[in-house]
Amino acid sequence: MKRNPIDTPDIFKFHDIRDYLNQWVSVMKNNDKKFSLRKWAEKAEVSPAYLPLVLSGKRTLTEQALIKFIPHMSLSKEQITYLKQLRILSEAKSLAERRQALNRLQKIKKYKQLNPQDLEAYKYLNNWTHVAIRELTSVEGFKLDERWIQKKLKTKVALSKIIKAIKFLLENKFIKKNKKGQVEKPKHKIVCSGGVYKLSMSQFHTQMLSLAAKSIFETVPERRNLIGQTIAINPTDFDKIKDIMSSAQDKIQEIVKESKNPSVVYYITHLAFPLTKESDESNHE
Template structure:
């Protein structure tokens, strides 16, 4: 059991925060109970807090204010708690993007997690990953203007500079003793909801760019095909694994290519177009 009161700024899931806060209160304030909290916060249901923690209830805007007051959060803590609730309860990619960016504006978050902004930027800007893949390519120049001119679609040299700074900050690229920009091995976590929101943005952007590539490139410069099939759940899982295995094969081929000339994007999508057809109903 933790001795210090849970600090809201270290959480990325408000239900986890509430769960650990309840445990702390019960350890340090014997009079605390779900019923006690409901009375203090002004809820009729004596176990409303438990229902929220168990994800059986969400918080409305009014409920967020009641929770903040009952938990005695200060102004900044209350604002963060509201943003966190809105992020966790968001149902669209656009809302998740908005609230993720709101979370990253808090000074306490910046101080506690100095790399979180860079992690978010790395995935939310498609060209960051592309720039990193360009680095070992034959003829690469560490020149933002030159890099910008090679990207399709084009971006500005200022965006390239920001992208390179992101790579350096995350230590997935570095400058050697000769001043050359080189790739560096480092792990970037995407487990929390803020980073995951950026990954969703990345996938959406690359799928959109795939659609645009139909008119942007000649047929001999791209490969686009699709097929629609009926599958059992068992065969779906089999094909899903085949895709994962093929992705590993592609990465192995690319890793062994000593004459890299262009950066390509390979997307994989496998998704349902119907509900289960035979659901047992007559």
């Protein structure tokens, strides 16, 4: 008697390969008593110890390993294409590789149909002028005019790009005109997850850090604040440092809520990243 195919998760709804694989494994375990991680790994001729480490995020899923797993997942050609790009989006260290992967995903019709909010968020964060112009609408005397906006921006931006940014913000309701013709910044929940979120934020932060470097030379010290220190710490203390940074951000938001008559847009961030490798990282090289 032929068995009915197992109804596995819709891959096109996922933005992180681990989320999909963990869901897929869960469904397989619940519907196929013969299924196990060990058997799946053996069929793929991969070490049984490797798979749990990948699913938990402790090991990277390589392209070679994924190619070995795919024949035992009953996926269509389109699903396989999607899964391969999802791996790059989730695992690639290169920003360019992840960007190319997302561009390929956007060409898949079903992905575009199921994930309009993620693509909208990506486009919003992919251009720092979108964020700057949206915040600029809160400034007293704001004018929805490309020339006025161009004069307000500290970095020179072409009028054509500002016009395009305004069109995007209006069409996607990041800003809107009220009955009086005034521009408002409505509450707009930015929905983005998994690899798309990582790519969006990576590109946004890269752009903003580039502007931060320029501000050292183009903004007078009284109008900027760059504080930093280079320190040696125990990695176990890093979470405490992150908590302090988050607390500072919350306090800044409290000030913003009470601020009256805003006249300028600032980008405020907190940075912390390692300059050296941990001992276990060095040992693996």
